[in-house]
């Protein structure tokens with residue numbers, strides 16, 4: 459039976475939980491806010507299936523893509539709503555229009571990130587946009603297997619380790635399955651995300667009461683939207699946006715928007731402070747997930763093909779299999795041939811894991827005492843000179859002098 463001795467040996471894909479014939483594995487949250495499998499040994503029959511389906515124990519070989527392009531959606535509204543060039547939506551629309559089902563990551567009612575499925579075009583909207591929090595797979599692999607056995611076409615999207623987990627879970631290839639993953643920097647802790655949301659919401663509501671000249675209660679507000687990749691300023695200078703609305707009246711709302719350098723959650727994420735331990739030793743770099751298609755941001759486009767850079771979002775689209783190529787050929791996207799080496803150069807997360815920062819331990823020890831905002835602010839603070847420079851820059855901007 460599966461036993462996690464070192465945290466980096468589990469990427470949290472849920473394959474073992476869903477494959478166990480005795481249903482004696484459950485996911486439990488650890489002190490860092492990540493889920494790990496726990497076996498009820500009194501029910502276990504030692505069949506070994508949990509180990510057989512684990513993508514960390516059974517890693518595939520690295521390989522190179524069949525083709526690489528710079529690609530984007532023609533629809534400007536979809537492109538704006540997407541994190542990079544909106545290619546995921548085109549793939550999903552194609553599969554749904556042909557009667558298939560699409561799986562992806564969305565927010566639930568508590569703003570936790572979960573995997574779910576849809577077979578409608580409108581349903582794709584919830585999956586659009588990157589959510590920089592580890593999603594819960596739940597029973598999506600079981601549902602996928604049922605649909606595949608019924609002959610339905612399925613497009614499953616997720617992180618590379620989730621795709622590797624699905625493939626191990628299925629234990630055989632299905633002609634009607636197509637998988638697409640993202641170039642993955644790593645996933646932040648769901649527990650830290652919930653702490654951040656709670657503290658940030660309270661902070662913004664408290665600030666808001668000075669605008670409305672009366673104290674607010676926290677339960678007077680509810681979150682109506684969150685975007686990790688708001689292109690309000692531009693694609694490269696993306697922002698984090700949290701929109702709050704009054705629960706009892708219409709018309710009053712608060713919108714908190716900060717660039718990724720200013721927002722505390724994004725600062726902690728990009729400093730790798732609270733990524734899952736497996737992300738520092740990722741089992742699926744170098745396209746080891748076995749996905750048919752891999753999508754990422756085409757970082758570095760301004761150096762490689764400057765004429766394509768309109769700063770509104772562009773994907774690098776890596777096709778890994780013939781099945782992936784057939785789907786990509788059938789969509790109506792703007793595409794330009796690109797070079798794999800250029801993608802790696804500007805997007806090292808494709809082939810290299812993030813390094814564990816020395817401050818990670820300090821973050822998790824400070825979190826219960828000082829809270830998420832204070833701890834992250836302290837550990838990711840810019841040097842004094844840079845802060846002065848930013849303050850001058852912001853003042854000039856406010857005065858309209860920049």
Ligand SMILES: Cc1cc2nc3c(=O)[nH]c(=O)nc-3n(C[C@H](O)[C@H](O)[C@H](O)COP(=O)(O)OP(=O)(O)OC[C@H]3O[C@@H](n4cnc5c(N)ncnc54)[C@H](O)[C@@H]3O)c2cc1C
Pocket residue numbers: 539540541542543544545546547561562563571585586587588589590591592593615616617640641642643644645753754755756757773774805807
């Ligand atoms: C955690 C994470 C880390 C990433 N790191 C990088 C990186 O280092 N470099 C890079 O170039 N690109 C990275 N990406 C991918 C990038 O942000 C875009 O998602 C990708 O380029 C696809 O963009 P799009 O415009 O086609 O579609 P979009 O509509 O923006 O993408 C949505 C897709 O992402 C999936 N998704 C969203 N959130 C999650 C989640 N939490 N878990 C699993 N799947 C999710 C959806 O299911 C859907 O398939 C990352 C994405 C995620 C989720």
Ligand code: SF4
Pocket residue numbers: 459460477478479480481482483497501502503504505506507508509
């Ligand atoms: S060995 Fe078999 S029964 Fe035991 S936990 Fe693993 S899958 Fe379940």
Ligand code: SF4
Pocket residue numbers: 460467468469470471472473474475495508511512513514515623
């Ligand atoms: S990586 Fe997946 S299959 Fe392996 S132990 Fe973790 S949750 Fe189970």
Ligand code: SF4
Pocket residue numbers: 469617618619620642643644645734736737738739740741742743
């Ligand atoms: S970095 Fe690797 S282990 Fe971490 S979420 Fe991404 S694919 Fe999974």
